[in-house]
Structure formats: structure tokens, C-alpha cells
Amino acid sequence: MTSVSPPRAEPLTPFAIEPAVDPDGTVHAVLSPQADLPLYAGHYPGFAILPGAFLLDAADRMIRAAGAGTGELAEVANCRFRAPVRPGTPVAVTLRPDPEATRWRAELSDEHGLVATFVLGYTGRP
Template structure:
């Protein structure tokens, strides 16, 4: 069971006030939080983040696609992409 959802952070999100004024980017913790909530929404219980890489900055109001693919190991491969280009990838430990 893989899951896919769309994701967008509104320009008025409170995180942008300090990250970074005049040139806002989505904090990596918000991207990871969205992935954890997506896994919870799919009935999985995220128990840890094994690894995460942020590949490109994300500006406010950019359309993203979040995809999670569970593996037999209990980890889920997470990919967040903008227009087909990955902006972040992670390995999340999750239990059913």
C-alpha cells in the first residue's frame, strides 16, 4: 500500500515570519511533519525518522506531491516533489 497526497504551505503560515524574512522557505521540519501526518492518516504509526535529505528549497504556496511507499522492513520511503523534481526524501520507521 503506497500513498500519495498533495501538499502546499500558504504564504501566511507562521513559520515564514522567521524562516527567512524577505526570502521565505518552508522549514524541513514542516515537510517531515506533513509526511508523518500522511502516514498516520493511512493507518500507520510513525515511530522514528531514520534519515532525511532536503534537496531543494521550497517557497510558500508551491504545489508539492508527497508519496510514501512502505517496505517489508517496516520503513516507509518518503518522497516530496515539486513538478516531478524531488525536494526532500526520507526513510521513516512505521508500524501498522
């Protein structure tokens, strides 16, 4: 049986992504979601927050923007949302490659602390 990956949709660009890469391969960037994005309207009425799927997608896009050459995203091995991200709040992102595996560990924080952590697995080594 042949495995076929679904086509990737063109990502929305609600973020300014400017990754910097340390000599050890760690990626640092800041997400700057616009406060007036339409995606806030229905997520959640009366208490708008940035959807977690956008944070996850942004982490994946930052790895790719940094030229990490990791192949295709194959798994989300761990995903924890710890705090809401309100409209217009900048989010600092740190992505660390696991040199013994095909995974990246992501930590996302705002001015109040940690908002999400992910472990993303790829088809190629970091």
C-alpha cells in the same frame, strides 16, 4: 527501565492533506501550504521557505491519514532536503511502504523536481 514517549503536540495544519492509497499500499497526496503562514516570517528573512520539519511532520501525518496503521514514529532513518519550498508552492508526496520492515520511504517534489526524501521507521509494520 521504562521508556516513555513524550506527548505529541497538536500539529499545525498548514496543509491540505488528501491521501490516496494504491493497491500496493503506496500513498499519494499533495501538500498545499498557505502562502501567508506565520512560520515563513522567520524562516528565512528575505528568502522565505517552508521549514523542513513541517515537510517531515506532514509525511508522517499523511501515513496516518491514509489509515496505514503503522504504530508510533520511532525513527527518522534518513532525511535529505534537496531544494527549498517557497510559500504557496504545492508539493506532491509519494510514500512507499517497505513490506520487509517497519519503514516508509517518502519522496516530496514540487514543479521543479525533488525537494526532500525521508525514510521513516515505525513501531509496527506498514
